[in-house]
Each structure stands twice: as C-alpha cells, then as structure tokens.
Amino acid sequence: MPQNPPFDPLIRQLKDGDPTVKVPSSPIADYEIHGPPKKLWLLWESGRVRFFYYHYLHDADLDDSEDLNVFTLEFMAKRLVLKGYNLRALVKRFEGNEPHSISIINPRYVGIASEGDYFVIEATVEK
Numbered sequence: 850m851p852q853n854p855p856f857d858p859l860i861r862q863l864k865d866g867d868p869t870v871k872v873p874s875s876p877i878a879d880y881e882i883h884g885p886p887k888k889l890w891l892l893w894e895s896g897r898v899r900f901f902y903y904h905y906l907h908d909a910d911l912d913d914s915e916d917l918n919v920f921t922l923e924f925m926a927k928r929l930v931l932k933g934y935n936l937r938a939l940v941k942r943f944e945g946n947e948p949h950s951i952s953i954i955n956p957r958y959v960g961i962a963s964e965g966d967y968f969v970i971e972a973t974v975e976k
Contacts, residue, residue, distance in 0.1 A: 889922075890950035891929075891972055899974070901929060903947055911940050927976060933969035934959055 888900040901924055908923035918936035922929040931939075931951070942948045956970045 886947055886949045889947065892950055892952045894953065894955055901927070909943065911936060913937055927974055930973045930975065931969050932971040933967060935967045938965050938967040939969070
C-alpha cells in the first residue's frame, strides 16, 4: 500500500524540525563576518580574549600629546583605555568602519610605524 503524504503541513514541519537531530555546522561559521562588526574584539598575546559591543560605545577620546598615546573608549558600563604608539591610525579606522579586532602586543615588538600602522601595548578595562 503506498504511503500517503501527511495531511497537515504543520505536522510535517514538526517532524522535520526534530530537535534531537543534529544539523552539522561549520566551526568557522561563528567567526565569519557579514556586514559591519557588532563587537570589538581585544586579543592579547597570551591568548586572552575580550569583546565589547559597539552598540554600547558612546564616547571616544585620543590623547596623543606624548610619545605614548592614550585612546579611551567609553562604553555604557565600562571604560576601555588603550595605550600605544601611533594610535591616530587606529582612530582613523574608527572614522571609516569600526575595526573588528585590536591586538595588544608586547612592547618589545614595537617597530617603526608607517602612517597606517599602530601598536597597542596595554589595554585596561575600568568600571
């Protein structure tokens, strides 16, 4: 006897949407970037990672009056203070599109920066 299709499309959807069936997904899918970034990722040399949502960013301030620049980002509940060299190049990246990530490097690896290079050597999160 031939099998009849389900009489109700809703029942078919329920059967097809079985939560016990695992749908394979690509592990890289979590890191693919589509459109403007939603988060600012901080990546330390030690492997530490932290992120902030751009939605909560409301103020930024650059003090480049000394050799070691200080770039302060004010989020709703936290303040992120970045210290480094040639941070005006980082500010220019914020003018166009927000950067996806900022790497904090060891100060001994700071080299001679060209116009587009910046070096962040310290990141502090304050409440």
